[in-house]
Amino acid sequence: MDKDAPLIDIRNLVKHFGSVIALSGVSLTVRRGEVMCLLGDNGAGKSTLIKTLAGVHRPTSGEFFVEGQPVAFASPRDALDAGIATVYQDLAMIPLMSVTRNFFMGREPVKGIWPFRNVDFDHCDEVTREEMHKIGIDVRDPHQAVGTLSGGERQCVAIARAVYFGAKVLILDEPTSALGVAQTSMVLKYIHQVRQKGLGVIFITHNVRHAYAVGDGFTVLNRGKTLGTYRKSEIQIDELQNLMAGGKELQAVSEELGGMV
Amino acid sequence: MVNTTQPTADLAPATAVKTIQDERLREVSLLTKIMRRPELGALAGLVLVTIFFLSTADASMFTLAGIMNILSPAAQLGILAIAAALLMIGGEFDLSIGSMVAFTGLVFGAFITLSGWPLLLAIAATLAVAAVLGGLNGQMVIRTRLPSFIVTLAFLFILRGLSLVGLKWATGGSTQMRGIGDQAGDGLVRELFSGVAFEGVFSWLAAHDVIAKFPNGTPTVTGVPISIVWFVVFALTATWLLLRTRAGNWIFAAGGDANAARNSGVPVDRVKTSLFMLTACAAALVAILTVLDAGSTDARRGFQKEFEAIIAAVIGGCLLTGGYGSAIGAFFGAIIFGMVSIGLTYTRFDSDWFQVFLGAMLLLAVLFNNFIRRKVTGER
Numbered sequence: 001m002d003k004d005a006p007l008i009d010i011r012n013l014v015k016h017f018g019s020v021i022a023l024s025g026v027s028l029t030v031r032r033g034e035v036m037c038l039l040g041d042n043g044a045g046k047s048t049l050i051k052t053l054a055g056v057h058r059p060t061s062g063e064f065f066v067e068g069q070p071v072a073f074a075s076p077r078d079a080l081d082a083g084i085a086t087v088y089q090d091l092a093m094i095p096l097m098s099v100t101r102n103f104f105m106g107r108e109p110v111k112g113i114w115p116f117r118n119v120d121f122d123h124c125d126e127v128t129r130e131e132m133h134k135i136g137i138d139v140r141d142p143h144q145a146v147g148t149l150s151g152g153e154r155q156c157v158a159i160a161r162a163v164y165f166g167a168k169v170l171i172l173d174e175p176t177s178a179l180g181v182a183q184t185s186m187v188l189k190y191i192h193q194v195r196q197k198g199l200g201v202i203f204i205t206h207n208v209r210h211a212y213a214v215g216d217g218f219t220v221l222n223r224g225k226t227l228g229t230y231r232k233s234e235i236q237i238d239e240l241q242n243l244m245a246g247g248k249e250l251q252a253v254s255e256e257l258g259g260m261v
Numbered sequence: 262m263v264n265t266t267q268p269t270a271d272l273a274p275a276t277a278v279k280t281i282q283d284e285r286l287r288e289v290s291l292l293t294k295i296m297r298r299p300e301l302g303a304l305a306g307l308v309l310v311t312i313f314f315l316s317t318a319d320a321s322m323f324t325l326a327g328i329m330n331i332l333s334p335a336a337q338l339g340i341l342a343i344a345a346a347l348l349m350i351g352g353e354f355d356l357s358i359g360s361m362v363a364f365t366g367l368v369f370g371a372f373i374t375l376s377g378w379p380l381l382l383a384i385a386a387t388l389a390v391a392a393v394l395g396g397l398n399g400q401m402v403i404r405t406r407l408p409s410f411i412v413t414l415a416f417l418f419i420l421r422g423l424s425l426v427g428l429k430w431a432t433g434g435s436t437q438m439r440g441i442g443d444q445a446g447d448g449l450v451r452e453l454f455s456g457v458a459f460e461g462v463f464s465w466l467a468a469h470d471v472i473a474k475f476p477n478g479t480p481t482v483t484g485v486p487i488s489i490v491w492f493v494v495f496a497l498t499a500t501w502l503l504l505r506t507r508a509g510n511w512i513f514a515a516g517g518d519a520n521a522a523r524n525s526g527v528p529v530d531r532v533k534t535s536l537f538m539l540t541a542c543a544a545a546l547v548a549i550l551t552v553l554d555a556g557s558t559d560a561r562r563g564f565q566k567e568f569e570a571i572i573a574a575v576i577g578g579c580l581l582t583g584g585y586g587s588a589i590g591a592f593f594g595a596i597i598f599g600m601v602s603i604g605l606t607y608t609r610f611d612s613d614w615f616q617v618f619l620g621a622m623l624l625l626a627v628l629f630n631n632f633i634r635r636k637v638t639g640e641r
Binding site: 076077080086088092093094095096097101104105106107108110117118119121143145 | 294297501505506507509510511513514517518521522523524525526527580584585634
């Protein structure tokens with residue numbers, strides 16, 4: 001496998017749902033240690049794109065490389081095995097289950113001989129406590145329900161889980177959209193940490209400021225097409241905002257209201 | 262240029278927030294740990310009910326014979342309730358289990374009397390029929406995405422009707438099938454599904470004057486009815502499965518949030534189908550136990566047992582919305598049931614108070630469970 005190849009490289013990805021053209025030629029590249037922000041308004045095709053990357057949808061046409069190798073995922077499990085982990089906004093954690101049970105959900109380590117095989121919960125608790133400590137969430141009791149954690153903490157646990165289980169690329173679907181200011185900065189800080197570990201991150205957001213805070217590159221989608229990809233040095237935050245809104249209208253409204261939207 | 266400094270300004274409060282949160286963390290008290298157990302309500306209820314009967318009922322209720330009297334109906338209901346609890350934790354209902362008891366009773370009776378099969382084969386075949394029906398229930402719920410409430414409500418009537426029609430067809434017009442016990446034969450398999458267990462222990466205890474005995478030396482209680490043994494073994498196995506195994510974690514996950522579970526690689530559909538099959542097999546087990554015990558079967562077997570099983574599961578701490586509950590709680594719930602239904606005959610109260618009690622207990626359990634869940638999960 002080519003070590004210098006981008007983690008994810010897609011070229012001219014097209015996805016049709018019957019007569020609806022959801023993606024009509026999207027290109028995106030994510031490298032190691034890079035946060036690529038995926039920006040776009042509602043209906044721009046963000047969800048379809050990430051679901052295609054996560055193995056939920058199969059592309060109609062286009063090229064899809066993971067570390068230089070062409071891939072065709074049949075299921076989310078395939079994508080996971082290839083090291084692409086997706087953290088969905090609300091659909092990551094089960095509030096009534098303990099932190100440990102959530103952390104190892106679907107990947108429980110077992111010991112013993114069948115039919116007496118059971119989950120090694122002592123080991124699970126220890127790992128959970130350790131991993132939580134690393135990201136600065138002090139879980140004294142890994143048996144506490146995830147529902148007792150704040151929204152930001154839940155996102156961080158979901159990300160930590162993906163990282164622990166060997167993800168190379170993290171797809172974060174609007175991780176900050178339901179969070180307050182302090183919670184958001186907690187998540188953004190953690191995204192920065194993940195990048196420093198050498199993982200690639202695809203950060204989907206509506207919020208240009210959140211994107212600009214951690215992003216290395218920005219890909220703007222509009223009506224199923226890539227409008228452009230920009231490095232952080234190439235673009236200013238208000239230009240990005242305008243691009244995302246798809247024109248100058250927002251600027252006009254903003255000036256009318258006497259501030260930034 | 263203002264915009265580029267935005268990130269640092271945004272990130273600054275993070276450290277401050279974290280120290281505050283560290284201070285807000287509490288030590289986990291013993292009380293919280295106990296409160297976190299879903300079966301707490303059922304256990305407390307059992308203690309209350311026991312105290313009530315100790316102070317009002319005839320002393321004979323709490324003799325060995327009296328306790329066996331209570332546990333026998335509790336065991337039959339309990340086997341259903343534990344399976345219903347697992348299914349409820351997995352996020353689904355099965356309203357057809359009562360009718361399933363009647364239908365699998367008929368199937369079992371037919372295998373013995375009409376086909377003349379040996380007992381072991383008849384039992385295996387009955388369980389297989391139940392598993393297929395349960396699987397059908399499960400697949401229908403999963404494929405149509407209809408609420409399991411509706412799909413299994415349909416099966417409640419279908420199976421009850423089939424039991425009636427089938428019995429009349431098999432017996433030539435009667436809704437009762439007799440003579441199953443005589444044709445089932447004796448042997449080890451029979452002993453596993455009918456009669457009493459631990460007879461040796463009970464004779465020994467009687468001989469040493471630990472338990473009551475008749476003048477001729479045989480103990481007044483000859484052993485533990487086999488259904489009680491099945492009940493206890495099933496409760497322990499289900500609890501282990503739920504709390505210590507991978508399948509248990511998947512059951513909680515499937516019921517807590519099926520989408521989140523799927524995204525994490527849990528085979529939700531397989532888990533749910535297996536649970537429907539397990540519930541149906543539990544109903545078949547109850548049918549086999551009761552048919553061999555009575556020697557006959559009739560179309561009213563298991564009537565309204567689906568509701569009683571769900572009530573026992575809810576008293577045991579299961580949430581109607583799934584993802585939370587316990588098997589051992591359902592075990593206690595079923596014992597409360599047995600204790601009240603039998604216990605009232607030991608008191609001066611009219612035993613028809615049972616239904617009033619049942620409703621009140623259910624209401625109390627739901628309120629209590631809701632309160633506990635809010636406490637535990639920090640939900641507001």
